[in-house]
Amino acid sequence: MTTDRTGVVVVGAGIAGVACAQELRRAGVPVEIHERARVVGGRMASKRFDGRPADLGAAYFTVSDPDFAEEVARWQGVGLAREWTDTFLAYGEQGRRTVSGPLRWAAPGGLRSLVEHLARDLPVRVNRLVLDVAPGPAVDGRSCQAVVLAMPGPQAALLLDPALTAATEALAAQRWSPALAAVLRFPARRWPDFRGAFVNDHPVLRLVCDDGDRRGDQAPVLVAHTTGQFAEGHLAQPTAAAPAVEAAVRDLLGLPDPAVAVHLHRWRYAQPMAGDPATFHLDEAGIGLAGDAFGAQPRVQTAWRSGRDLGRALAQRLA
Known part of the structure; x- marks a missing residue:
């Protein structure tokens, strides 16, 4: 790997993004996770009421x-x-x-606690709103070797430069x-x-x-x-x-x-x-997509497997 660029930026700290980052970290690939919320979990969300967690998502x-x-x-x-x-x-x-x-x-402790456990040793930046993913690839003008968007397709599409056609087309197919x-x-x-x-x-x-x-x-x-x-x-x-x-x-x-x-x-x-039969998307521009929209059925397991498989594919490409 070159030394003048960040390794992989994962956008989204749900279970798919965290599982992807885990695999990259295990392979020795520099990785950081950007999450716009104040906590990890994504759609495995839970919220405390009078000190007690209740599951809001899955x-x-x-x-x-x-x-x-x-x-x-x-x-x-x-x-x-x-x-x-x-x-x-x-x-x-x-x-x-x-x-x-x-x-x-x-x-x-709520399903979010499972994602927190997976992310405990990973570099996660919460309250970090990503605005732009451009060719290069680059995240908000910062060059990196690859970008993973681990979030629902319509949200990911808002971040992508139109020139990133392969990822844009993959996201357009999601409903x-x-x-x-x-x-x-x-x-x-x-x-x-x-x-x-x-x-x-x-x-x-x-x-x-x-x-x-x-x-x-x-x-x-x-x-x-x-x-x-x-x-x-x-x-x-x-x-x-x-x-x-x-x-x-x-x-x-x-x-x-x-x-x-x-x-x-x-x-x-x-x-x-409707699910994509592939478990993830990874194109030549260095853009990866992961989540429960990839795979046979939209499940927690599907999202985990999608992120894990993408992380392994990226590690093989970059290491």
Whole structure:
């Protein structure tokens, strides 16, 4: 590697960006992560309410990749991850039924704690807003050997110089759906035992999780995720949707008591609607793209694998 340029700049400290930076660091490639938020985590976000974390982004994760399973075992070994459930409820035209699926994992300290653990030895610059990625490549006028954009495609596209055509075209193919996440805190647990519920064909709700059960502390907290169509109508003022979301949750579960507090979080780009069959993008201009938009299905595991694979490819190219 030449010595007059920064190695790799990773923009975005979600699990894809952090996994990419990990691989580069292991290979001896200089790397730094720029994150516009004040903490790492991306869409594995959690927020504390009265000292207790609640997950605002991903609701859980599943494991099928052997390499990811090794990472999860390390998290479990230090108490950061726990097996949660393989059984959800499903609400739809056929009423309420129980559905089984893969084992879902949760994190007692919130899913963001897993990303924090991965990033603990990495050079992360938080509150660092990147404005421009230009040919060279260069980040905000600073030359580097490669740039990784680990974020939803529409956000990454805003940073790219139009001359970076290969990455621009890869991002243009992505389609994303929004969502609102609502944390509803109640005076007591007055709902039936259900862990989590998929809600089908509902005008407001897509998913509701018992966050007390998910966290393992039995706190009277529910987290609801709305449909993309409902979120589209409330992106400008998401807090105004709180009464409708609360009413929908209480009606679904037959709750007699109103919530003590409702917190709404807007995800303008919550979920990719179609995955790229490749696990990452890396072009001759030195621009890499990673995240859950790459791979078969938009999952935490998919994002981790995307970042890991891109990091290895870049390390092979640069080392």
